[in-house]
Amino acid sequence: GQQLNQSPQSMFIQEGEDVSMNCTSSSIFNTWLWYKQEPGEGPVLLIALYKAGELTSNGRLTAQFGITRKDSFLNISASIPSDVGIYFCAGPGNSGNTPLVFGKGTRLSVIA
């Protein structure tokens, strides 16, 4: 089945630093999604991307839909302690009306 590979698995950064993480797949995705899970809660949708090459921002977060449609990137600028959590990439399954496939996540820790 389709798999999404996220890297890095975890990151420890200083407050104020910028963060980059990515997600790759062996197959093409027509939609890329980024979710954030805070400790003790369920994932929440941050950004949705629908077109190859698309660059979308949500506050300090910027995500890009790779040109090959097999990857996506998420950047966080000027990190703050509340950015802590697990960031998941996700995309629709093989058929048009199938559940999302999730990556295993990038665990972000921010040191104040």
Place this chain on the structure above:
Amino acid sequence: DAGVIQSPRHEVTEMGQEVTLRCKPISGHNSLFWYRQTMMRGLELLIYFNNNVPIDDSGMPEDRFSAKMPNASFSTLKIQPSEPRDSAVYFCATTGNSATNEKLFFGSGTQLSVL
């Protein structure tokens, strides 16, 4: 809206006991998903329903797992008998647009510990 409501938040039980996890979807959402989260495997889809009908249960690990959605406002995930390897966080998620399923709304999860 209160969002997706799961209960209990935490469950500690002994091996062999029956466990029932509950989910109340967001009103009007017609697709409901049960996920299991572990460190090793991440988020795994167990089963999902469209309009209360189970569509795909291929992710259910064993016959010990069963899920029902008797009506549009309630779903259960049952494990009987439970085993220590079932320990995980179980999430219920719903969406109002079954065609795309992209904007999933997750509950806060049930942390299950089987001793």
